[in-house]
Amino acid sequence: MVVDFQHHYVPEQLARKKGLYSDEVAVATEDGVPRMTLHAKLYDAKAQLRDMDEAGVDVSVLSCHLGWDGSLEDCRVINDSYAELERQYDGRFVGLAHAPVLEGDSALDELDRAILERGLHGVTITSQVGGLFLDSPELDPFYDRVARLDIPIFVHPALVRKGY
Known part of the structure; x- marks a missing residue:
């Protein structure tokens, strides 16, 4: 079985909300610096499935670069969206939960909801959550909840260097 663990899917609704939806290419910036490029296939699960089939990928593990520093609502x-993709395309996509880990109890409640109610299979964070290093004590409540849920954490490299 071939598993793509570096697979991004952006809910179209979220891209539109952030003004980043495009039929071509959109570039998100942070402090005037290009942060990420978004293209139309990022919002199109069927196009992604065709690409997966062409490349011989059986399963893709989903994360969303708009969620690592996203709000609770995002x-x-x-x-x-990821729970729905899992349901709709049984076995082809595995969703990782996103939570605004520095937002206290509401973030931890969302992590619980994503795992226990929506059925997602782990959580993803960036290597610099809110500019903090991964061993920062501010992240301890998040790590405690992850341990209690007994789920893996996928740490994605930070998109923009902060503090190195």
């Missing part, structure tokens, strides 16, 4: 949209 993370809910991602989590609900």
Whole structure:
């Protein structure tokens, strides 16, 4: 079985909300610096499935680069979208939960909801959550909840260097 663990899917609703939806290419910036490029296939699960089939990929593990620093509302949209993709395309997509890990109890509640109610299979964070290093004590409540849920964490490299 071939598993693509570096696979991004962006819910179209979220891209539109952030003004990043495009039939061509959109570039998101942070402080005037290009942060990421988004293209139309990022919002199109059927196009992604065709690409997966062409490349011989059986399963793709989903994460969303708009969610790593996203609001609670954005993370809910991602989590609900990923749960729906799993249901709709049984076995082809595996969704990772997103939660605004520095937002306290509401973030931890969303992580619980994504895993326990929506059925997602792990959580993804960036290597610099809110500019913090991964061993920052501010992240301990998040790590405690992840341990209690007994789920894996996928740490994606930070898109824009912060503090190195």
